[in-house]
Amino acid sequence: MQNDTNAKSRKRSQTEPVLAERQRLYETLQRSEERYRRLFENSPISLWEEDLSDIKCYLDNLREAGITDFRAYFDAHPKEVNRCARMVRILDVNQATVKLYQADNKQQLLANLTHVFTKESYPLFKEELVALAEGQTTFKCDAINRTFNGDILHVVLSLSILPGGEDAFPPVLIAIQDVTSLKQTAQEMQQHSERRRILHEIDRAILEVQAPEEIAQAALRRLQQLIPAWASGVSLFNPQPKTLTLLSAVMVDETNAYANYLTPGITFPITLPDVIPTLRRGKAYIVEDVQTLPYLSKILGPFQGEDKRSLVHVPLILRQELIGTLSLVPDSPAGLSQEHIEITQEVADSLAIAIHNAQLLADERTARIQTETLREVTGILSTSRDERQIPNLVLEQLARVVDFKNASVMMVAGNRYDVLAYQGDSPEIVNNLPLEIGRLPLLQEIQETRAPIIVPDTHADSRWIHATGYEHIRSWLGIPLISQDDVIGFLTLDHEILAYYSQREAELALAFANQAALAIENARLFNRTQRHAQELEQRVAERTQELSALYEVTAVANKYLDLHTILEHALDSALRAVHCQAGAIQILDASEGPPRLAVHTGLSPQLMDYIRSPDAAGQTLAKGKPVIVPDFIIDSTAKTTTSYLSVPMQIRGETIGLLCIFGDAQKEFTVEEVALMASIADHVAVAVENTRLRQQAEQVAVLEERERLARELHDSVTQSLYSLALFTEAAHERALSGDLADVRRHTTEINLTAQQALREMRLLLYELRTTTLAQAGLVAALRHRLDAVEERAGVKMRLIGETVLDLPAPVEETFFRIAQEALNNALKHGEVTAVTIRIQLENSRLVMTIEDDGRGFDPIAVQTRGGMGLNIMRERAEKLGGILTIQSTLGQGTTVTVTAVINEEEITL
Numbered sequence: 001m002q003n004d005t006n007a008k009s010r011k012r013s014q015t016e017p018v019l020a021e022r023q024r025l026y027e028t029l030q031r032s033e034e035r036y037r038r039l040f041e042n043s044p045i046s047l048w049e050e051d052l053s054d055i056k057c058y059l060d061n062l063r064e065a066g067i068t069d070f071r072a073y074f075d076a077h078p079k080e081v082n083r084c085a086r087m088v089r090i091l092d093v094n095q096a097t098v099k100l101y102q103a104d105n106k107q108q109l110l111a112n113l114t115h116v117f118t119k120e121s122y123p124l125f126k127e128e129l130v131a132l133a134e135g136q137t138t139f140k141c142d143a144i145n146r147t148f149n150g151d152i153l154h155v156v157l158s159l160s161i162l163p164g165g166e167d168a169f170p171p172v173l174i175a176i177q178d179v180t181s182l183k184q185t186a187q188e189m190q191q192h193s194e195r196r197r198i199l200h201e202i203d204r205a206i207l208e209v210q211a212p213e214e215i216a217q218a219a220l221r222r223l224q225q226l227i228p229a230w231a232s233g234v235s236l237f238n239p240q241p242k243t244l245t246l247l248s249a250v251m252v253d254e255t256n257a258y259a260n261y262l263t264p265g266i267t268f269p270i271t272l273p274d275v276i277p278t279l280r281r282g283k284a285y286i287v288e289d290v291q292t293l294p295y296l297s298k299i300l301g302p303f304q305g306e307d308k309r310s311l312v313h314v315p316l317i318l319r320q321e322l323i324g325t326l327s328l329v330p331d332s333p334a335g336l337s338q339e340h341i342e343i344t345q346e347v348a349d350s351l352a353i354a355i356h357n358a359q360l361l362a363d364e365r366t367a368r369i370q371t372e373t374l375r376e377v378t379g380i381l382s383t384s385r386d387e388r389q390i391p392n393l394v395l396e397q398l399a400r401v402v403d404f405k406n407a408s409v410m411m412v413a414g415n416r417y418d419v420l421a422y423q424g425d426s427p428e429i430v431n432n433l434p435l436e437i438g439r440l441p442l443l444q445e446i447q448e449t450r451a452p453i454i455v456p457d458t459h460a461d462s463r464w465i466h467a468t469g470y471e472h473i474r475s476w477l478g479i480p481l482i483s484q485d486d487v488i489g490f491l492t493l494d495h496e497i498l499a500y501y502s503q504r505e506a507e508l509a510l511a512f513a514n515q516a517a518l519a520i521e522n523a524r525l526f527n528r529t530q531r532h533a534q535e536l537e538q539r540v541a542e543r544t545q546e547l548s549a550l551y552e553v554t555a556v557a558n559k560y561l562d563l564h565t566i567l568e569h570a571l572d573s574a575l576r577a578v579h580c581q582a583g584a585i586q587i588l589d590a591s592e593g594p595p596r597l598a599v600h601t602g603l604s605p606q607l608m609d610y611i612r613s614p615d616a617a618g619q620t621l622a623k624g625k626p627v628i629v630p631d632f633i634i635d636s637t638a639k640t641t642t643s644y645l646s647v648p649m650q651i652r653g654e655t656i657g658l659l660c661i662f663g664d665a666q667k668e669f670t671v672e673e674v675a676l677m678a679s680i681a682d683h684v685a686v687a688v689e690n691t692r693l694r695q696q697a698e699q700v701a702v703l704e705e706r707e708r709l710a711r712e713l714h715d716s717v718t719q720s721l722y723s724l725a726l727f728t729e730a731a732h733e734r735a736l737s738g739d740l741a742d743v744r745r746h747t748t749e750i751n752l753t754a755q756q757a758l759r760e761m762r763l764l765l766y767e768l769r770t771t772t773l774a775q776a777g778l779v780a781a782l783r784h785r786l787d788a789v790e791e792r793a794g795v796k797m798r799l800i801g802e803t804v805l806d807l808p809a810p811v812e813e814t815f816f817r818i819a820q821e822a823l824n825n826a827l828k829h830g831e832v833t834a835v836t837i838r839i840q841l842e843n844s845r846l847v848m849t850i851e852d853d854g855r856g857f858d859p860i861a862v863q864t865r866g867g868m869g870l871n872i873m874r875e876r877a878e879k880l881g882g883i884l885t886i887q888s889t890l891g892q893g894t895t896v897t898v899t900a901v902i903n904e905e906e907i908t909l
Contacts, residue, residue: 391421801839
């Protein structure tokens with residue numbers, strides 16, 4: 001028992017110091033905790049104590065699942081950010097936090113955190129999650145919060161994990177510092193800097209333009225960036241009567257129905273008595289409710305019910321004179337602040353100077369343009385001889401110096417007025433005027449007084465005829481056209497603006513009218529003197545036209561055209577030019593059937609069926625001009641479409657075919673592309689016509705050649721046969737009489753005549769065989785001729801020339817026919833025994849020489865009496881653009897030389 005007591009005593013003596021130490025540590029910790037709480041609670045900075053342990057577990061689980069790029073993960077799973085936000089447990093906030101967010105107490109704040117955090121908070125919280133997941137122990141960012149009173153707070157949020165807590169995320173401390181005042185100060189400085197920048201831009205924009213309307217527009221556009229105005233405008237002040245004329249206007253919403261009424265040029269009367277005095281003192285005039293203004297009732301009437309809006313007039317003053325206003329309608333019933341009015345006044349001061357300078361420049365420019373225009377009009381009208389064209393020229397030039405809605409030139413024609421020229425929006429309204437003399441009082445008065453008339457207000461003038469289409473016309477100006485003290489017509493101008501024309505415009509228009517009257521009268525005199533000469537020249541012109549057409553036909557007939565190749569190249573060029581893959585060319589034959597498909601490329605079976613159908617070309621042929629189908633349906637089942645362009649191929653006003661182009665569904669043919677296709681189509685039409693004319697010419701040539709061979713048969717072989725008959729009959733008679741010597745003589749003549757006839761028949765038969773020329777070329781054809789005719793006739797022959805010489809077909813044909821004619825003459829008339837032909841190409845000159853050793857002839861005598869085909873040979877050479885020379889002397893043979901220039905691109909060696 002005593003042992004147990006001793007043991008307990010020893011154990012108590014050992015534990016008492018431990019318990020005492022624990023008590024001491026506990027008391028120290030409690031004092032530290034109380035000190036921390038006092039510091040936390042009384043800190044002037046907003047402090048939040050949060051428990052992020054659940055977030056720590058969540059991030060660890062993601063890391064174990066293999067997630068390494070947490071930013072990409074949260075970007076792909078935005079709902080997980082909201083989930084993590086709900087894991088945050090706010091343990092406590094201090095009094096500075098309650099005060100910062102203007103809450104009544106901590107409980108109200110913590111129970112209504114959704115009133116504090118804005119929608120921008122979640123992206124920032126995502127950044128905080130990424131920082132924690134990446135092992136960062138601190139995080140700092142700028143954020144926007146909201147107080148319980150709805151005020152916006154700009155804060156800097158700082159999160160810090162105490163050392164040693166990186167692995168467990170013990171309660172963390174978040175400090176929030178209010179930087180709203182700093183942000184506001186920076187924002188105000190930025191706004192002030194932006195204000196100065198925009199004002200500088202306004203000044204620069206004003207200096208960059210010259211027209212008053214452009215100056216006002218530039219200033220208003222930039223002023224929108226500074227002033228919250230629903231609408232703004234610049235108006236010019238008219239002292240007599242007291243009105244404001246709108247120079248330019250800008251609305252925030254250009255589609256607003258009010259924008260249709262705020263058009264430049266509209267005039268507003270100033271009815272309030274204190275407006276002008278206030279503005280002249282340089283003070284802004286404010287109308288509390290624009291709908292109370294009588295002169296705006298017409299504009300605002302259809303739009304009653306709009307929020308009450310004020311109107312602010314800021315004066316434009318130059319040299320202590322009021323020249324206009326810069327007016328704004330604020331975008332809210334609260335109106336404009338004093339600062340906004342000061343900004344507007346600063347812009348108005350710059351505008352006043354710029355508009356005044358622009359008006360001075362405009363007046364100077366207008367005066368210069370008027371002087372130059374009058375000088376140009378004088379020059380133009382003095383050279384014009386078309387009395388129907390002169391009025392249009394006058395109106396075109398007048399529009400440069402005098403503005404008008406409608407303008408016309410009328411001439412006195414019998415008992416009515418004839419409208420020679422009109423410019424305006426609706427030419428048809430002229431037909432609504434009673435143009436009989438006596439029914440238009442204003443024109444009748446001008447004709448009687450021979451002086452201009454200005455009508456300031458057509459609605460208040462009893463002389464004005466209220467015709468349909470002229471209801472909107474408010475002012476009118478009439479000017480007489482006087483020639484030789486007679487009023488021969490009138491120049492009339494009208495405008496939509498009240499009292500638009502003054503004596504200045506009347507004097508300017510009168511100067512135009514005087515020039516027009518003089519030019520019209522001169523043109524009439526000139527036309528009368530020229531009419532008879534034109535009638536006499538008509539027959540000459542018609543004959544000249546016929547000869548020109550004949551020349552064109554002749555020129556085309558001399559050209560060889562491969563139509564199919566040309567069509568293929570033309571179609572290919574057309575498709576490449578418009579970046580399309582499918583197309584076709586159709587030709588209209590002489591019959592009135594559907595067009596024939598000449599060439600095509602890239603056509604699908606559906607397009608091939610369509611292009612061959614009778615309806616494909618109907619619309620283009622009917623209109624005679626290009627037709628575009630932007631959404632042509634290829635296959636209705638598959639709803640496949642294409643763009644389709646069909647262009648007529650025309651020549652001399654006649655459509656001879658079609659050029660068809662198919663693009664893809666997105667293809668839109670431009671005006672330039674259509675014009676290009678029309679040009680290509682016209683060139684193709686010329687090619688088709690050339691081919692037709694060439695074929696006709698070839699048919700005529702065949703007929704002429706046949707007639708020539710018939711003449712040759714009659715002149716040569718027929719006469720030889722007739723001579724044979726005569727010699728045979730004579731020999732028969734001498735044989736009966738027993739005169740054998742005469743019989744032998746006659747039989748000798750029969751033999752010689754028969755051999756001559758045989759040679760001539762061989763010549764004619766050879767001329768009928770022209771395939772060698774087409775197949776083997778000029779040199780081979782001549783060699784074939786010499787072998788077939790001259791060699792059999794016992795004539796020594798020699799041919800010197802290139803064996804392979806590919807020449808244009810017309811050149812080969814012409815040179816071969818000339819050589820053939822020269823050889824024929826040598827055999828028939830020259831008694832030749834040797835012939836030499838030389839062909840050589842010297843640069844671009846082709847030279848052929850034919851020499852024989854015959855008896856020769858006198859060229860002058862032969863040319864005088866004709867014959868031997870020499871004229872035909874010369875005509876052939878000249879038709880080719882060549883030269884033919886003949887050298888011959890009696891008893892010394894003959895030399896024929898033909899030379900022609902050939903395009904080197906047409907020669908192939």
